[in-house]
Amino acid sequence: MDLALETDQLGKRYGKRWALRDCSLHLPTGCVAALVGPNGAGKSTLLHLAVGLLRSDAGTVRVLGESPYGNTAVLSEIGFVAQDTPLYRDFTAAELITMGARLNRRWDAALARNRLAQLGIPPGQPVGRLSGGQRAQVALALALAKRPRLLLLDEPVASLDPLARNNFLRLLVDSAAETGATVLLSSHLLADLERACDYLIVLNAARVRLVGTVNELIAEHRHLVGPRHGHHPIPGVTAVVQADHTERQTTLLARIHKPVADPAWTMREVTLEDLILAYLSEGDTQAGHTEWEVSA
Template sequence: MNNPTNTPPASAAPSIPAAPQAPAALAADGLGKRYRRDWALRDCTFAVPAGRICGVVGANGAGKSTLLGIAARLLTPTEGELRVFGEPSTTDDLRGRIAYVAQDKPLYPGFTVAETLRLGQELNPAWDQDFAQQIIDQGELRPKAKIGSLSGGQRTRVTLALALGKRPDLLLLDEPMADLDPLARHQLMGTLMAEAAERGTTIVLSSHLLPELDGVIDHLLLVQSGRVRLCGDLEDLLDGHQLLTGPAGTALPTGVLVEQRSTGRRVDVLVRTGEPLDGPWEGGRPSLEELLLGYLRAPLTAPVTAGATAGPAAQAQTTENGIAA
């Protein structure tokens, strides 16, 4: 493998945090981006260790694309700093190490599939033609087909081939799977995970299709209204939360409630603690989807980063600007 910098592949040991000395694939410090008057992203402080498959989740307009755009150096942050593999994201040498797939999958419509791969070959020194070609072949695309004549899913495949053929260390995917059919989604997700496992490629993908992330990501970044609400190892985050059901009116310890919903005389709560609660509560560890829905439904109170620094037993904690690393 031509990438010595990364930590062990994520899928091999998903719950082991990155070694402290290895620079994080992405590390934001007070990152903010303003478009004219309104802030798309504000006060974002988080870290994504190298070698992870990190899901960036949030509602539409939450700032996911802005975050990925900054990492892909298409946007300049208004404030704060983003470091990629320990270097400022503006470093020139990083260009070859980062691949980015934009949400609208821009490609030259007049080019053929083969010419689009040629573009990747001409513009990227580490280009892997065989690998890119295999991703194309897997979708049974004709090399001479014009990009403009392809379906949305086929375009996505070509875009991913272009990104993966670059052999990046960090792969940024903005809503990559939205227009793929189930088979293609399965194939490409598998390819991505194999890539992460074998080359230690860090993959950061945003999505609002929550089910497609389950079983794929091992790190989570929840963005809400331009702020990072949760960031950490997925297992730690899930262990640090409980989805409980109890009679309405039961008291909860202060500071743990994320979201509650009343269903008649009973109430469903998502709490930010792994410890068993006193009282007539039933339930347990939430699924990824339950966790995310709980947070997405809850109004944003303060910028919250749930730390996930220690082992699975540690509870996610609320800090003002704690970094999960």
């Protein structure tokens, strides 16, 4: 299996706090992958390590088989759109495309011009005067013009209205299919990810909680509804991810390795949103009591 991104026990620390810890994952080439987690989970840190903006404090990260930190050869294969879509606000879109041709050894100016023309973005207007959605599209077009093998996007649609998000994601998916680029998209917007992504990485409390193709992960999980359950094993269940109990009934979100044959349990399919929310609530997100001093 060819890998666009792989990490092994990757960690990054700021002072005494681990922003990312024991992060091990594999991202196959050709995927459009969702990177999901709450604020502070380590998503931006992982992306910044992958694009060589940070050096790890533990473990390894490899992009297209090589370490990205200080590696200009592999960095030329990576496109990156940061969270605030940083652009030179006084430059026009046309000027940014011209500048990109001078800074990148492989540059498809025609691709960028065609994408922006299709979106009706004016070439001669400073990008600082464009709407947030238009600036995001300019940033994406510039990243795609680099013809990257791996495209990393850090919350690029967070501030966009629904129409602008839809246009952005449609262009992203179409471009990935056209160029064969692998995409890793960080976002909180689960409905958008469900439409656009075929691979999932869930981060919580600085660690990887779940990773794999969307179809396989959904097939491996089920809601189980049955009588009030203790802690005895259920044949077919590998692990219980989330459990809710009433006086007489238990509802589980479980990872299964075969259908649950016990007639006491009713199996129901899960959605991608069900899966993500269950694994996000699973992590250790509570601060220890020793970190708080409560005055009498």
